[in-house]
Amino acid sequence: MACLLEAPLRISVLSEVTATSRHYVDRLFDPDPQKVLQGVIDMKNAVIGNNKQKANLIVLGAVPRLLYLLQQGSSSPELRTECAVVLGSLAMGTENNIKSLVDCHIIPALLQGLLCPDLIFIEACLRCLRTVFISPVTPVQLLYTTPEHQTVLFNHGAIQNIAPLLISPSYKVRMQALKCFSVLAYENTQVSMTLVNVLVDGELLSQVFVRMMQRDQPIEMQLTAAKCLTYMCRAGAIRTDDSCVVLKTLPCLVRMCSKERLLEERVEGAETLAYLMEPDVELQRIASTTDHLVAMLADYFKYPSSVSAITDIKRLDHDLKHAHELRQAAFKLYASLGSNDEDIRKKITETENMMDRIVSGLSESSIKVRLAAVRCLHSLSRSVQQLRTSFHDHAVWKPLMKLLQNAPDEVLVMASSTLCNLLLEFSPSKEPILESGVIELLCSLTQSDSPALRVNGIWALMNMAFQADQKVKVEIVRSLGTEQLFRLLSDPDSNVLMKTLGLLRNLLSTRPHIDQIMSSHGKQIMQAVTLILEGEHSIEVKEQTLCILANIADGNTAKDLIMTNDDMLQKIKYYMGHSNVKLQLAATFCISNLIWNEEDGSQERQDKLREMGFVDILHKLTQASDPNLSDRAKTAMQQYLA
Numbered sequence: 001m002a003c004l005l006e007a008p009l010r011i012s013v014l015s016e017v018t019a020t021s022r023h024y025v026d027r028l029f030d031p032d033p034q035k036v037l038q039g040v041i042d043m044k045n046a047v048i049g050n051n052k053q054k055a056n057l058i059v060l061g062a063v064p065r066l067l068y069l070l071q072q073g074s075s076s077p078e079l080r081t082e083c084a085v086v087l088g089s090l091a092m093g094t095e096n097n098i099k100s101l102v103d104c105h106i107i108p109a110l111l112q113g114l115l116c117p118d119l120i121f122i123e124a125c126l127r128c129l130r131t132v133f134i135s136p137v138t139p140v141q142l143l144y145t146t147p148e149h150q151t152v153l154f155n156h157g158a159i160q161n162i163a164p165l166l167i168s169p170s171y172k173v174r175m176q177a178l179k180c181f182s183v184l185a186y187e188n189t190q191v192s193m194t195l196v197n198v199l200v201d202g203e204l205l206s207q208v209f210v211r212m213m214q215r216d217q218p219i220e221m222q223l224t225a226a227k228c229l230t231y232m233c234r235a236g237a238i239r240t241d242d243s244c245v246v247l248k249t250l251p252c253l254v255r256m257c258s259k260e261r262l263l264e265e266r267v268e269g270a271e272t273l274a275y276l277m278e279p280d281v282e283l284q285r286i287a288s289t290t291d292h293l294v295a296m297l298a299d300y301f302k303y304p305s306s307v308s309a310i311t312d313i314k315r316l317d318h319d320l321k322h323a324h325e326l327r328q329a330a331f332k333l334y335a336s337l338g339s340n341d342e343d344i345r346k347k348i349t350e351t352e353n354m355m356d357r358i359v360s361g362l363s364e365s366s367i368k369v370r371l372a373a374v375r376c377l378h379s380l381s382r383s384v385q386q387l388r389t390s391f392h393d394h395a396v397w398k399p400l401m402k403l404l405q406n407a408p409d410e411v412l413v414m415a416s417s418t419l420c421n422l423l424l425e426f427s428p429s430k431e432p433i434l435e436s437g438v439i440e441l442l443c444s445l446t447q448s449d450s451p452a453l454r455v456n457g458i459w460a461l462m463n464m465a466f467q468a469d470q471k472v473k474v475e476i477v478r479s480l481g482t483e484q485l486f487r488l489l490s491d492p493d494s495n496v497l498m499k500t501l502g503l504l505r506n507l508l509s510t511r512p513h514i515d516q517i518m519s520s521h522g523k524q525i526m527q528a529v530t531l532i533l534e535g536e537h538s539i540e541v542k543e544q545t546l547c548i549l550a551n552i553a554d555g556n557t558a559k560d561l562i563m564t565n566d567d568m569l570q571k572i573k574y575y576m577g578h579s580n581v582k583l584q585l586a587a588t589f590c591i592s593n594l595i596w597n598e599e600d601g602s603q604e605r606q607d608k609l610r611e612m613g614f615v616d617i618l619h620k621l622t623q624a625s626d627p628n629l630s631d632r633a634k635t636a637m638q639q640y641l642a
Contacts, residue, residue: 020046021056028065033076036069040082047089054093063090063104071109077118084113084124091131098135107132111149115156150188158184159191163200166208171218178212178224181205185231192235195228206232210244213252219265223272226252230276240280250276250283254290257333259299263322266300270329274336281340288337288344298351300330324366331361331372335379345383355394362399367408374403374414381421392428401436409450416445416456423463434464434472443479451493458488458499465506470516473507482521489528494538501532501544508548514555522561525552526568533571539580546575546586553593562594563605569612576617581626588621588629592636606640615640 024046027039043062047054057063069075070083087106090097106128113125132138158180165177184191198205211217212225229249232238238245253276255261256269277283287293303326304319334354338345348354358380361373377396380386391397400422403415419438422429442464445457461476468476477485488500504525508514518525525548532545549572552558562568575587591614595606609615621633 021053021060024057025060025062025065028062028069033079037076037079037082040066040069040079040086044082044086044089047086051093054090054097058090058097058100063087063101063106067104067106067109070113077121080113080116081118081121081124084110084121084128088124088128088131091128091135095135095137098132098137101132102138108152112152112156115153115158115161117161147188150184150186150191153184154188154191154194159194159198163198163205166200166205166212175221175224178209178221178228182224182227182231185228185235187231187235189235189237192232192237195232196237206238206244210248213248215255219256219261222252223256223265223268226256227268227272230272233276234279240283245276246283246286250287251290254287254293257293257296258291259296263303263326267322267325267329270297270300270333274329274333278336278339284337284339284341284344288341288347294334294337294344294347294351297330297333298354300326301353301357324364324369327357327361327364328366328369328372331358331369331376335372335375338376338379339382342383342385345380345386349380349386349390355390355396359394359396359399362403367411370403370407371411371414374400374411374418378414378418378421381418384426387421387424387427387429391422395429395432397422397429397433397436401433401438404441409448409453412445413450413452413456416442416453416460420456420460420463423460425463425466430464439464439475439479443476443481443484446480446484446488451491451496454488454491454493455495455499458496458503462499462503462506465503467509468506470513473513473517476503477507477517477521482524486524486528489532494541497537497541498544501541501548505544505548505551508551508555508558511555514551515557518552518555518558518561522558526561526565530568530571533575539582542575543582543586546572546583546590550586550589550593553590556599559594559605562590563608569609573612573614573617576614576621581624581629584621584624585626585629585632588618588632588636591618592632592639595636595639597639602639610640 024039024043027042028036030036030039043057047057066083066087070080070087072080075083087101087110091101091106110125110129110132114122116122116125162177162180165173166181168174168177181195185195195205200208206229209225209228213222213229215222217225226249229238229244230253233240233242233245233249240246250273253269253273256265257273258266261269273287277287303323334348338348358373358377361369362377364370364373377400381391397419400415400418403411404419407415419433419442421427422433424430439461442457442460445453446461448454448457461480465473465476485500485504488496489504491497491500507517508525529545529549533542537545549562549568553562562572572587572590575583576591578584578587591609595609596602615637618633618637622630622637624630624633
């Protein structure tokens with residue numbers, strides 16, 4: 001009998017709990033604001049330590065209503081704060097609770113709440129956000145600094161409201177305001193351009209940042225102020241030759257790289273400095289001669305000094321983590337320093353064991369260090385001298401080729417960019433790389449979904465084909481395949497198209513090679529040329545295509561493919577009369593090659609082209625204002641007179 005009575009009793013208890021929960025939710029919709037506030041306070045007291053009550057309230061729809069009340073401007077500050085507190089309490093329940101809160105878009109609502117002037121409400125929002133983000137089920141990217149979040153803060157008056165806090169008597173408040181500006185300005189032109197004109201107590205914001213970088217200020221403040229000015233400079237709001245950059249920000253960041261600074265400060269200083277001067281050669285030159293920076297960075301590779309002596313596993317992990325971060329930062333800064341200036345590159349490679357360190361970095365366990373090392377290598381590979389000396393002496397191509405096997409795309413892009421430089425004609429590494437079977441690898445890159453990898457794959461093949469022997473060219477065409485070659489010629493990315501045309505131009509050089517390739521693939525190549533010349537392409541693309549046509553016209557048998565194609569001859573005539581001189585010059589080169597006297601069948605070709613009106617066009621071009629064009633037309637005309 002007892003068993004029969006137990007079930008109804010359990011049902012009645014559950015019904016009572018649900019009814020109570022429903023009552024709490026219903027009170028949130030009361031037309032009397034005071035009763036709504038009391039209802040939220042009662043709900044707060046009811047959910048403390050009661051996970052079942054929390055789950056019931058979420059299921060019954062309490063969260064959307066609480067968020068609505070929290071975001072209403074008509075809600076009293078006390079009501080908004082109590083709503084944030086209840087949401088924070090709900091977030092302290094199970095992981096399912098957190099998922100439900102995130103699905104209701106709690107994070108944007110709480111972030112918006114941070115713009116409110118009420119500090120008690122802000123604190124309640126921050127506590128709730130902290131609880132939500134501590135949970136492993138919350139996607140971290142929801143809080144990333146994205147342009148969208150920067151714009152939301154900007155549009156809601158964040159700059160005007162935060163700026164006065166930079167002169168707060170509280171150091172903690174000043175620092176948080178400074179950090180906020182560094183986040184807002186990062187890669188954001190709109191924000192940075194606004195910051196330049198902001199006044200704080202009658203002083204320009206940039207000058208406030210300069211004062212915060214003075215040596216008597218805490219290091220944290222100096223470094224964060226330097227980051228603000230760095231981001232404003234990179235966003236184009238401050239000129240790179242402005243005194244606040246050259247005389248204040250850059251020296252401050254160099255100071256952060258010294259041995260006296262903490263490891264974290266040295267890492268942050270080096271990475272920020274690398275970012276500041278990345279696009280500006282003058283800043284790179286100034287930095288390279290400031291406080292012996294190039295030699296100073298060598299110390300980044302000497303930590304920890306005795307890993308083998310460390311027996312504490314936690315300490316070992318900690319030290320190895322810092323060692324990776326230091327090496328990564330040093331490689332990044334070396335890459336930035338050496339990206340343009342030949343003398344700086346020489347100074348870097350002559351730094352103690354530098355090339356050995358880079359080579360070791362390419363096989364580091366940390367993917368970030370490998371990426372930074374290959375960035376550094378890529379920067380140095382822009383030097384003809386280094387390609388011929390340091391790169392050759394250290395057989396850099398071997399670890400680079402190893403790095404290209406199964407690497408993530410980010411590493412692959414930088415490694416393949418470096419490989420492009422190692423395959424240049426004057427690089428001693430070109431021959432051993434060719435012998436290592438690199439062609440198949442490069443051809444596979446051209447099939448990547450990433451435009452950057454397609455560009456690098458075809459670029460490297462283009463460099464490889466330059467003045468190559470016939471065997472290499474045939475192997476490139478065979479490995480790439482005509483289908484893929486012509487797919488690349490219709491690639492939506494203009495860089496891919498340009499490099500593919502460059503490859504084709506290099507393949508179609510020297511007469512035997514031109515004739516051999518055109519005998520096998522002439523029909524498809526002529527079709528591709530036709531499509532490009534008829535399509536909506538840039539002047540550069542069409543110029544390169546006409547240069548390919550001029551190369552074909554230089555072949556012994558290949559030129560017949562043009563001479564027997566009246567449609568193509570009409571296109572050449574059209575471009576000889578084009579308004580762009582580059583296109584006129586390339587088209588005239590093509591005709592010049594077709595009518596050259598010393599070659600078999602020249603008379604017949606000359607006669608046909610005369611009948612089509614080419615002589616009249618050439619005669620007109622001899623009077624062209626561009627000296628190169630008039631000279632080329634005169635040279636062609638002489639073939640008729642000889």
